[in-house]
Amino acid sequence: xxxxxxxxxxxxxxxxxxxxxxxxxxxxxxxxxxxxxxxxxxxxxxxxxxxxxxxxxxxxxxxxxxxxxxxxxxxxxxxxxxxxxxxxxxxxxxxxxxxxxxxxxxxxxxxxxxxxxxxxxxxxxxxxxxxxxxxxxxxxxxxxxxxxxxxxxxxxxxxxxxxxxxxxxxxxxxxxxxxxxxxxxxxxxxxxxxxxxxxxxxxxxxxxxxxxxxxxxxxxxxxxxxxxxxxxxxxxxxxxxxxxxxxxxxxxxxxxxxxxxxxxxxxxxxxxxxxxxxxxxxxxxxxxxxxxxxxxx
Numbered sequence: 668x669x670x671x672x673x674x675x676x677x678x679x680x681x682x683x684x685x686x687x688x689x690x691x692x693x694x695x696x697x698x699x700x701x702x703x704x705x706x707x708x709x710x711x712x713x714x715x716x717x718x719x720x721x722x723x724x725x726x727x728x729x730x731x732x733x734x735x736x737x738x739x740x741x742x743x744x745x746x747x748x749x750x751x752x753x754x755x756x757x758x759x760x761x762x763x764x765x766x767x768x769x770x771x772x773x774x775x776x777x778x779x780x781x782x783x784x785x786x787x788x789x790x791x792x793x794x795x796x797x798x799x800x801x802x803x804x805x806x807x808x809x810x811x812x813x814x815x816x817x818x819x820x821x822x823x824x825x826x827x828x829x830x831x832x833x834x835x836x837x838x839x840x841x842x843x844x845x846x847x848x849x850x851x852x853x854x855x856x857x858x859x860x861x862x863x864x865x866x867x868x869x870x871x872x873x874x875x876x877x878x879x880x881x882x883x884x885x886x887x888x889x890x891x892x893x894x895x896x897x898x899x900x901x902x903x904x905x906x907x908x909x910x911x912x913x914x915x916x917x918x919x920x921x922x923x924x925x926x927x928x929x930x931x932x933x934x935x936x937x938x939x940x941x942x943x944x945x946x947x948x949x950x951x952x953x954x955x956x957x958x959x960x961x962x963x964x
Contacts, residue, residue, distance in 0.1 A: 677957045682899040686892060687766075687841075687919045687922025691927045691931050695931070698758075698880070698881075701870035701875075703866040703869060704874060707859060709893060710893060714856065716893075716894035717848060726849055737852065741838055741843075741854065745830075748827065753827040756827065759823070760824065764924075766923030766927075767920045770920040775899040777796045781831055787844045801945045805938040843881065855893070921946055
């Protein structure tokens with residue numbers, strides 16, 4: 668497992684907090700607003716923030732025409748499918764369980780890396796994947812009966828996780844000479860171009876002025892969960908091997924579960940606390956240095 672730099676650890680801590688808290692925020696946002704419209708509006712409002720970041724850092728906005736097919740391919744798996752499927756599942760699931768299902772992504776990533784890219788994971792990496800899988804199963808333990816009535820939500824979230832996993836694998840292997848903020852801006856614009864017509868076709872009859880809670884959720888998503896956290900995630904996905912980047916963010920669903928319990932009154936069970944221990948073990952499998960690295964440090 669690669670050692671994490673101080674910058675990567677700081678980015679990881681901020682990303683974990685922002686995305687962990689965002690799961691109950693998403694549930695709050697779609698409680699009184701159509702989900703695709705909510706996400707499309709959040710994405711649209713994130714674009715000026717990306718543009719401001721580009722201007723402040725004096726980064727180029729344009730991408731060479733030769734790179735457009737790869738940008739579109741990465742955008743499809745990393746953002747278009749993830750955003751459309753994930754936000755469609757949120758109204759059908761509790762925020763904590765949606766987070767758990769979304770973070771089956773490391774399991775999909777490990778399997779896809781083995782099947783499609785001939786990754787050779789060591790025993791420690793597979794132990795981390797197994798611990799993450801055990802945590803996910805435990806957290807779903809008391810939800811299986813209720814989820815059986817929300818099969819569509821479960822399938823949508825699992826498909827979203829699989830899409831995100833493949834996108835992470837592809838992003839790690841890409842060699843685009845494009846700054847991360849520029850790449851994120853264009854992938855976000857591509858997602859807006861897909862989600863906006865879908866929202867108009869499927870939800871325009873339910874459009875209305877967002878209330879205060881929905882407006883807060885939209886702004887939180889636009890500025891923090893998208894403009895900041897999406898760039899932070901792409902930074903980790905590009906600079907770390909896929910198994911390290913995916914397992915290292917496994918604390919996010921734990922925060923999502925406990926934030927949902929505190930904020931939205933979603934019940935907690937002993938499985939939640941046991942699963943936290945397993946997920947911390949999965950995180951340790953990628954963050955804890957090997958014996959040789961620890962000795963040199």
